[in-house]
Amino acid sequence: MRRVDERRKPLEAYDAALASGDTETVTSIVDGLLRDGQEPVSVLTDVVAAAQREIGRRWQRGEFTVAQEHAATATAVAATRVVSNHIRQVPLTRGRVLVACAEREWHALPAMMIECALRAHGWDTTLLGASTNPLRLNQYLNDLGPDAVAVSCSVLGSLPTCRRFIEATTASGTPILVGGPAFGVDDVRAVALGATAWASDAHGAIVAMDGLPAVVSPAAPLPGERTAEQAALESDHRRLVARLRERWSLVAAATTPDADCLNSVVDVADDVLHQTLHAVEAALLTGDHRVLPETAWWVDDLLGTRGADPRMMVELVEILTAAMRDYPVAASMLATHFVVPDDWRREATVGE
Amino acid sequence: MAFNQTVPCQPSDPAADLRAGDQLVEDVGVGLSGSLNLRRTALRLLTMIRPRLADWAMVVLPGDRPGALTIVGGDDAGFHAVISASGIADLELSRVLRTGGTELRHVMMDSDAEADLANMIPHPRLAAEAATMRPADLLAVGLTARGTTIGALVMIRSEGRGFNPQDVTVAERVATRAAMPLDSARLYEERGRIATVLQRSLRPPSLPSVGGARLAARYRPAAEHLDIGGDFYDVHGRGDDWLLSVGDVSGKGVEAAALTGRTRQSIRTACHFDRRPEVVLDALNTVLFDEHTKDFVTVVCARMRRDADGRFVVDVASAGHPAPIVLRADGRVESVGVGGTAVGMVAEVQYRSVTIVLESGDTMLMFTDGVDEAMGADGLYGVDRLLALLPRYAGADPEVLCEAIEQDVLEYLDGRQHDDIALLAVTCGE
Numbered sequence: 001m002r003r004v005d006e007r008r009k010p011l012e013a014y015d016a017a018l019a020s021g022d023t024e025t026v027t028s029i030v031d032g033l034l035r036d037g038q039e040p041v042s043v044l045t046d047v048v049a050a051a052q053r054e055i056g057r058r059w060q061r062g063e064f065t066v067a068q069e070h071a072a073t074a075t076a077v078a079a080t081r082v083v084s085n086h087i088r089q090v091p092l093t094r095g096r097v098l099v100a101c102a103e104r105e106w107h108a109l110p111a112m113m114i115e116c117a118l119r120a121h122g123w124d125t126t127l128l129g130a131s132t133n134p135l136r137l138n139q140y141l142n143d144l145g146p147d148a149v150a151v152s153c154s155v156l157g158s159l160p161t162c163r164r165f166i167e168a169t170t171a172s173g174t175p176i177l178v179g180g181p182a183f184g185v186d187d188v189r190a191v192a193l194g195a196t197a198w199a200s201d202a203h204g205a206i207v208a209m210d211g212l213p214a215v216v217s218p219a220a221p222l223p224g225e226r227t228a229e230q231a232a233l234e235s236d237h238r239r240l241v242a243r244l245r246e247r248w249s250l251v252a253a254a255t256t257p258d259a260d261c262l263n264s265v266v267d268v269a270d271d272v273l274h275q276t277l278h279a280v281e282a283a284l285l286t287g288d289h290r291v292l293p294e295t296a297w298w299v300d301d302l303l304g305t306r307g308a309d310p311r312m313m314v315e316l317v318e319i320l321t322a323a324m325r326d327y328p329v330a331a332s333m334l335a336t337h338f339v340v341p342d343d344w345r346r347e348a349t350v351g352e
Numbered sequence: 353m354a355f356n357q358t359v360p361c362q363p364s365d366p367a368a369d370l371r372a373g374d375q376l377v378e379d380v381g382v383g384l385s386g387s388l389n390l391r392r393t394a395l396r397l398l399t400m401i402r403p404r405l406a407d408w409a410m411v412v413l414p415g416d417r418p419g420a421l422t423i424v425g426g427d428d429a430g431f432h433a434v435i436s437a438s439g440i441a442d443l444e445l446s447r448v449l450r451t452g453g454t455e456l457r458h459v460m461m462d463s464d465a466e467a468d469l470a471n472m473i474p475h476p477r478l479a480a481e482a483a484t485m486r487p488a489d490l491l492a493v494g495l496t497a498r499g500t501t502i503g504a505l506v507m508i509r510s511e512g513r514g515f516n517p518q519d520v521t522v523a524e525r526v527a528t529r530a531a532m533p534l535d536s537a538r539l540y541e542e543r544g545r546i547a548t549v550l551q552r553s554l555r556p557p558s559l560p561s562v563g564g565a566r567l568a569a570r571y572r573p574a575a576e577h578l579d580i581g582g583d584f585y586d587v588h589g590r591g592d593d594w595l596l597s598v599g600d601v602s603g604k605g606v607e608a609a610a611l612t613g614r615t616r617q618s619i620r621t622a623c624h625f626d627r628r629p630e631v632v633l634d635a636l637n638t639v640l641f642d643e644h645t646k647d648f649v650t651v652v653c654a655r656m657r658r659d660a661d662g663r664f665v666v667d668v669a670s671a672g673h674p675a676p677i678v679l680r681a682d683g684r685v686e687s688v689g690v691g692g693t694a695v696g697m698v699a700e701v702q703y704r705s706v707t708i709v710l711e712s713g714d715t716m717l718m719f720t721d722g723v724d725e726a727m728g729a730d731g732l733y734g735v736d737r738l739l740a741l742l743p744r745y746a747g748a749d750p751e752v753l754c755e756a757i758e759q760d761v762l763e764y765l766d767g768r769q770h771d772d773i774a775l776l777a778v779t780c781g782e
Contacts, residue, residue, distance in 0.1 A: 067752070077751070135577040141389065
């Protein structure tokens with residue numbers, strides 16, 4: 001089998017077709033790679049997933065609208081289906097696994113890729129679609145009695161339900177593997193939430209699945225004070241976003257009806273507020289503070305690319321701090337950790 | 353995947369033994385309460401008793417059909433086998449299964465050991481595995497719950513660690529504790545099998561591929577965990593002539609789903625003879641009215657035919673259902689002007705169809721009131737919000753459109769309970 005990176009041309013063609021929403025070309029490129037003997041899981045990680053990350057960066061830079069991003073994702077779903085069809089004949093040699101997205105996880109694609117990768121390695125997979133609630137997961141746990149559950153979390157907002165998935169799954173003695181960008185670069189958050197294992201990508205998931213124990217104990221309870229504050233924040237989320245929207249002059253300044261929708265900062269203002277509050281919740285839930293500087297960097301970069309006044313970041317921190325008056329733990333974490341580390345900024349500048 | 357295996361030091365203090373026994377019985381009670389899946393519950397039991405109570409163990413349970421038994425256990429957690437109950441009628445194990453009693457055997461380590469073990473362990477692979485443990489004692493305890501012996505727990509202790517009378521008592525208590533959750537799981541699975549078979553026929557269909565068009569659909573029942581509800585969508589036809597239908601049975605949950613199944617079948621049969629939407633609705637109305645069901649059904653039907661230029665001529669008729677929306681390739685949105693009485697309420701209804709044309713890049717969206725009547729913090733979601741959302745997806749794939757609507761509505765709901773939601777979108781052009 002040849003390595004994918006020996007074939008730059010198809011990758012460039014794939015990126016170009018993906019960007020223009022040309023599903024037919026995308027699927028025929030993937031089909032060609034598989035026919036040439038490329039390893040299916042590498043096609044998923046090195047082609048489909050890699051191109052998808054570039055799409056995300058284009059949105060971040062303001063080059064793509066949300067609708068274009070959705071279109072590219074639909075095309076990537078079609079590409080993943082080509083791989084799924086290709087590996088359908090692989091015999092079932094391992095156990096049964098349930099692959100799921102937690103609530104607020106609308107990115108079904110990563111879970112679909114994990115499902116495809118595990119199926120390619122002989123697992124008997126069942127995929128639950130985007131944004132699944134714990135009740136539905138429970139139903140499938142009891143009906144299927146899987147040997148393992150795998151959960152993909154791209155967005156921080158899906159971590160609270162992921163914790164409920166972990167509780168439900170381990171209560172039945174079943175091991176649970178987690179992964180996705182919301183967990184960051186190591187297993188700290190996964191361990192804090194009580195998951196049985198963590199994987200950084202599809203290849204890692206395949207390895208981790210083989211190492212899972214057959215039966216696990218129920219996940220230990222989370223620390224009381226932080227968890228209580230997270231639960232309160234979660235139920236107060238909508239009201240907080242509304243209040244922050246009112247107070248952030250970024251929103252007020254940019255609500256002109258004929259603003260260029262591609263670069264409009266107001267389009268991203270809601271994303272920023274949701275994401276920031278979800279980051280605070282994630283820090284409370286997992287005790288991992290790193291999620292705060294990571295989010296601060298993301299917000300700062302996003303505002304920068306949309307041409308927002310640099311003072312908007314400072315203002316955001318101020319109104320956030322004020323809004324956290326009823327949440328002492330969150331407020332102190334925000335004060336200490338919600339800053340862009342200086343060396344990150346320097347690296348970014350050098351990178352350019 | 354193998355169980356962790358550590359050989360414990362033999363406690364010699366009887367009081368400590370007693371406490372450890374009590375703790376094990378308590379752990380089993382708590383530990384088995386989390387699952388309703390029979391195999392998972394049995395696996396959990398096996399991991400909990402090894403090595404505290406036994407060095408090797410297996411569980412015999414009812415199989416998935418009458419007269420069958422399932423065996424779970426041994427060193428490989430993935431192992432399970434199905435055997436016939438009549439096939440083991442002469443073995444000692446079947447006495448335990450009949451009486452629910454306890455049998456303790458000292459195993460002689462000679463050439464007959466394996467034959468001896470086979471009397472209690474009716475599977476060659478497991479019997480061989482057990483023999484390699486150099487067993488000293490074999491203990492079989494019946495699993496009795498709700499007045500019936502449903503299975504047996506068979507345990508082995510290796511050389512130098514036999515079962516004393518106190519161990520036997522602990523094993524019996526463990527079996528009593530475990531039997532109830534195992535039987536609950538058995539009941540749940542039995543019901544579940546009935547439900548699964550019926551449910552399968554009520555699940556939303558996979559969409560056919562229609563030449564010259566792209567189709568996408570979404571389905572989110574009010575009872576999300578059941579995967580079925582009172583909304584439905586279907587696409588029937590062939591070649592260049594298709595009937596799309598989306599409907600909603602008054603009521604929710606399982607009862608609604610059952611009527612949904614009959615409604616879908618009636619539409620399917622009616623459109624086999626005549627695909628004109630007004631004729632299909634008329635036939636459906638007569639069938640459901642004659643059934644005297646207390647529920648009624650709203651349906652919208654659209655017959656689409658491809659013309660020589662690749663456009664679709666679409667005849668739409670509605671029976672009390674929200675009107676479809678057309679999203680033009682350039683971003684204009686329009687509601688299709690159809691109305692009519694819901695089916696199943698009055699004996700004779702005249703349904704009328706209107707005709708629209710879908711050009712390349714135009715999309716027709718059919719939906720149920722779970723979309724516009726979604727109740728969020730600011731009241732109903734409303735058709736206006738839907739109309740405002742659509743233009744930015746002009747020319748997009750129908751899959752993208754459906755996903756965007758589903759996400760927008762669910763985020764608007766913000767975790768609140770919702771009615772069944774169904775979406776069916778068709779875009780002209782490959």
